[in-house]
Amino acid sequence: MQKIIILDFGSQTTQLIGRRIRELNTFCEILPYNKFPKDDPDVIGVILSGSPFSVYDPEAFRIDLDEIRGRYPVLGICYGAQYISHNLGGRVEPAPSREYGRQHLTTIDLSNPLFKGFDEGSQVWMSHGDTITALPDGFHCIASTDSVKYAAFYCPADGSASSNSSDLNSIWGVQFHPEVFHSTQGTLLLKNFVVDICGSRQEWSAASYVETTVAELRQQLGNDQVILGLSGGVDSSVAAVLIHRAIGDRLTCIFVDHGLLRKNEFTQVMDDYKELGLNVIGVDASDKFFADLAGATEPEEKRKIIGRDFIEVFNEQARKIVNGNSSESKCRWLAQGTIYPDRIESLNITGKVIKSHHNVGGLPKEMDLQLCEPLKWLFKDEVRRVGRQLGMPEHLITRHPFPGPGLAVRILGEITPERVRILQEADDIYIRALREYKVRLSGDEARRVLAAGVPAEMSDGEVEVSLYDQIWQAGVILLATTRSVGVMGDERTYEHPVALRAVTSTDAMTADWAHLPYDFLARVSNDIINHVRGVNRVCYDISSKPPATIEWE
Ligand code: XMP
Numbered sequence: 001m002q003k004i005i006i007l008d009f010g011s012q013t014t015q016l017i018g019r020r021i022r023e024l025n026t027f028c029e030i031l032p033y034n035k036f037p038k039d040d041p042d043v044i045g046v047i048l049s050g051s052p053f054s055v056y057d058p059e060a061f062r063i064d065l066d067e068i069r070g071r072y073p074v075l076g077i078c079y080g081a082q083y084i085s086h087n088l089g090g091r092v093e094p095a096p097s098r099e100y101g102r103q104h105l106t107t108i109d110l111s112n113p114l115f116k117g118f119d120e121g122s123q124v125w126m127s128h129g130d131t132i133t134a135l136p137d138g139f140h141c142i143a144s145t146d147s148v149k150y151a152a153f154y155c156p157a158d159g160s161a162s163s164n165s166s167d168l169n170s171i172w173g174v175q176f177h178p179e180v181f182h183s184t185q186g187t188l189l190l191k192n193f194v195v196d197i198c199g200s201r202q203e204w205s206a207a208s209y210v211e212t213t214v215a216e217l218r219q220q221l222g223n224d225q226v227i228l229g230l231s232g233g234v235d236s237s238v239a240a241v242l243i244h245r246a247i248g249d250r251l252t253c254i255f256v257d258h259g260l261l262r263k264n265e266f267t268q269v270m271d272d273y274k275e276l277g278l279n280v281i282g283v284d285a286s287d288k289f290f291a292d293l294a295g296a297t298e299p300e301e302k303r304k305i306i307g308r309d310f311i312e313v314f315n316e317q318a319r320k321i322v323n324g325n326s327s328e329s330k331c332r333w334l335a336q337g338t339i340y341p342d343r344i345e346s347l348n349i350t351g352k353v354i355k356s357h358h359n360v361g362g363l364p365k366e367m368d369l370q371l372c373e374p375l376k377w378l379f380k381d382e383v384r385r386v387g388r389q390l391g392m393p394e395h396l397i398t399r400h401p402f403p404g405p406g407l408a409v410r411i412l413g414e415i416t417p418e419r420v421r422i423l424q425e426a427d428d429i430y431i432r433a434l435r436e437y438k439v440r441l442s443g444d445e446a447r448r449v450l451a452a453g454v455p456a457e458m459s460d461g462e463v464e465v466s467l468y469d470q471i472w473q474a475g476v477i478l479l480a481t482t483r484s485v486g487v488m489g490d491e492r493t494y495e496h497p498v499a500l501r502a503v504t505s506t507d508a509m510t511a512d513w514a515h516l517p518y519d520f521l522a523r524v525s526n527d528i529i530n531h532v533r534g535v536n537r538v539c540y541d542i543s544s545k546p547p548a549t550i551e552w553e
Contacts, residue, residue, distance in 0.1 A: 001212070002044045002200055004028040007036060009061045009079050011050030015341065015507075016179040017077065019379060020190050023451075025202035027377075033061045036068060045073045045198030048080025050177065054094070054130050055079070055086040070157050073197045074171045075114075078128055081153070081173030088155075089136035099126045102182060105151060109142035112154055114172050116192050117185075124151070124176035124183045132175065143174075151175045172197075206382070206389040210242065213374050217246035225331035226372060227321050229314055230255040230280065231404065232269040235337030235375060237396055238387040240278055242374050243335055245390065249279045250329065254317045256310060259286025259417070260406030262431070263424035272396055285313045293408070293415045299553035302415065306405045322369070334369040338376050339383055341507060380507075385453050394455060400473040401508065409553040412480040418534075419478055425532040426498050427476040433524050434468040434502070437517075441465060471514045472505040476528075477541070477552045486536035497537035498528065503550055511545040 004021055008014045008030050021028040046068045053060035065087055068074055076084045086092045104121045132150040135141060143152035155171040178186030194200045226243060230236045230253045243251045257266040273280045289309050296302050322331045375383055387397040403409050407423050441449060446463045449456055456463040477499040486493040505511035525538040
């Protein structure tokens with residue numbers, strides 16, 4: 001499959017470049033700056049990302065441009081452009097002040113293929129400390145802003161003097177960030193590069209992914225058995241259905257109920273899985289978890305107990321499957337729903353890897369299982385698309401993320417079955433109300449919802465979606481053991497306060513509190529106080545992340 005390589009020099013927006021290219025139905029890989037796959041015949045173009053470094057920093061990331069130059073079309077973005085210019089004989093200097101924010105391309109060479117279809121004055125987003133003050137020999141300036149003379153450049157590989165030579169193994173550089181939303185024609189620029197210049201056939205789609213992955217899984221897994229830990233979330237569920245399509249009942253899934261799931265979630269999820277034809281072992285281990293959690297109040301202590309118990313229960317089941325297999329059809333694989341953002345080796349300014357994945361880790365070595373991760377190339381919205389392609393029910397696909405330790409991280413203080421019950425009741429009312437309350441969206445908001453694949457009908461330029469589908473994640477938090485005074489039917493009450501949390505986000509790294517309508521909040525507050533025994537007060541959490549986190553513990 002054709003692919004674009006994005007060499008990551010540590011910019012915060014490198015993942016966004018990947019997202020944009022995938023939206024152009026083109027496969028891409030984000031690799032550390034020094035890991036260019038020299039012998040990969042499928043590479044059709046290379047992008048150099050931005051970076052927090054200046055080209056003059058002693059610890060700045062450096063590559064050998066000869067590995068890529070003249071062999072593939074190359075696009076340098078921000079630091080990538082400065083790096084190319086600096087290394088090929090141009091001049092890069094500190095800008096008089098950091099240039100940050102919106103600017104407009106006051107001159108554009110519209111004959112250059114990179115700017116095909118651009119509008120004069122197109123808005124772009126700048127974020128740089130250095131600036132290019134002289135281009136290397138043979139380079140042409142193809143766009144400027146009022147303050148940045150070399151906002152974009154081009155160097156034809158054939159050395160022609162023309163700024164629109166047809167040799168496509170050339171080099172382009174842009175000082176601005178086409179990948180960010182505020183560069184209004186940024187996607188067009190990336191399309192010009194990826195499709196017209198690199199020659200992408202735009203064949204990356206959910207359907208093609210399912211077809212090729214199922215064939216690869218059949219090849220990879222042969223007659224072996226596979227086990228997979230289901231969490232009820234979208235990633236592990238889609239991975240399970242995909243593997244099941246490839247090898248049928250040779251996949252065994254394990255779903256552990258730690259007693260900290262949402263109300264009725266265990267039975268609902270088990271029913272869903274049965275409907276999907278999956279071979280699932282459901283293990284009710286809630287007594288064990290509650291017994292081990294008794295008396296624990298400190299967040300990290302609670303997490304550790306849950307993590308340890310989870311692995312114990314999972315391993316016990318896995319051992320039965322692994323040991324119970326005949327040698328002809330042995331269980332050799334542990335499947336996981338790891339997705340691409342879990343494993344991209346993003347670089348921070350010290351050059352260290354900043355993300356490591358935490359899934360069902362730590363299976364005992366003697367089980368000798370290899371990892372099978374069929375979603376490891378996909379972003380979250382692509383996983384959802386694959387789920388739809390596989391015919392999975394919409395409520396499974398659009399389910400909000402839910403933390404592994406479940407409601408435990410939403411109960412401050414001690415966890416008891418009674419406190420879990422109160423939280424489950426309140427949470428159930430809140431989540432059902434979010435699903436039922438519909439809002440009408442238009443313009444960019446509507447387009448964004450449709451682009452994310454949310455099945456919504458468009459009429460008169462508007463779409464109707466539920467609040468649930470509009471937000472990233474929501475839940476209720478049971479506040480410490482503290483209670484508060486209230487009054488119900490002339491009687492004094494002394495009961496628990498709960499907080500509602502709802503956030504918008506794209507990746508959970510940063511999040512904003514969702515601006516839920518007042519009439520919605522009023523109704524939910526009423527319903528919770530009237531129906532959940534033990535709750536007499538409802539608050540709404542209006543903190544964003546950072547500085548708060550999404551979960552309270
Ligand atoms: P925070 O609270 O760190 O959460 O802003 C970011 C995202 O991660 C989820 N989360 C967890 N998921 N195990 C998980 O599998 C955990 O221990 C855990 N803690 C937080 C959280 O729900 C949010 O989506």
